Amino acid sequence: MNQIVVEDQVSVTIGDDQIPCATSGSNEIDSDGLEFVVKNGLAKIQESSLEDFIIRTSFFSGMGQNSGLAKKTKIVAIHKNLNSSWSGKARAQSFQVFSKAVADKCGGDANVKYAWYGAASDEISDIVMHGFSWCLKADGNRDCSRHSISLSPAKFSFDSVLSSEVDENGLGLLLLCRVILGKQEVVTADSNQFHPSSPEFDSSVDDLSAPRKYIVWSPYMNSHILPCYIISFEAPYLRVFLASLICASFRLQRISRGKYHQA
DSSP states (O other): OEEEEETTTEEEEEOOOSSTTSSOSOOOOOOTTOHHHHHTTOEEOOTTSHHHHHHHHHHHHTTTTOHHHHHTOEEEEEEEOOOOSHHHHHHHHHHHHHHHHHHHHTTSOOOEEEEEEEEOHHHHHHHHHHOOOSEEEOGGGOEEEOSEEEEEEGGGHHHHHHHSOOOTTSEEEEEEEEEEOOSEEEOOTTOOOOSOSSTTOOEEESOSSSOSOEEEEGGGTTTSEEEEEEEEEEOTTHHHHHHHHHHHHHHHHHHHHHHHHHO
16 A cells, blocks of 8 residues: 655655556546546546545645635646556656665655646547646747746646646636655746756755745656646636736836836
8 A cells, every 4th residue: 555645735645556646546537627538547536435536635635825816716627647558667666766766865755746737628629638748838839848847746736737728618727736855945036947956856846835836847757757646727817917917017017117217
């Protein structure tokens, strides 16, 4: 038996084989309107299950002070990534190998955590099917490279909800992943760093004592991150909320520029 703990909030004992999140659970496959769910043989988690309870609890408690938005947000379905394809099995086995290697390097503890990742539905689909990519679609459909993957700790699901993109019906997707963090170092937002500063470190955070971001460098994104669950949620007011944040930021910038010119 393997004790699955979601960042000290809720813990539940779930039977696992050697590869966490790759086995157990219902074998029922239900698309809920998501084509890639069927293509990849993802298993829908039953709402009465302990897995469903722990994930829902973590998701909504991670909305923090944004209780108004949380009340208007609904989890439509939770699917487990069974890693049933040959490439999925390879990624899951690679995660196990690197977990052991980092644990050996760090004195027995690989510092594996659960973390959220939010993105557009197309990117989530590509990640489940092919793994994380070095390239992202930028404005104007131009491809751009990225040096790292940023994930939110389990108790800050709201940050990843903001990073997701809901469609015209307010439907969005999140990944709940296991992440090998190992020994961490701080990287500031304005840093040009694109790999660990030394072999001593395995990943980065924005703050060691109270991290809001786990940063995994691109060379390790498919060996140190294992997508375990896909959460489909409805947040019809998310676009309005984001628009209000943008407007507030714009007003603050105008006020700041006005004070600067007056000075």
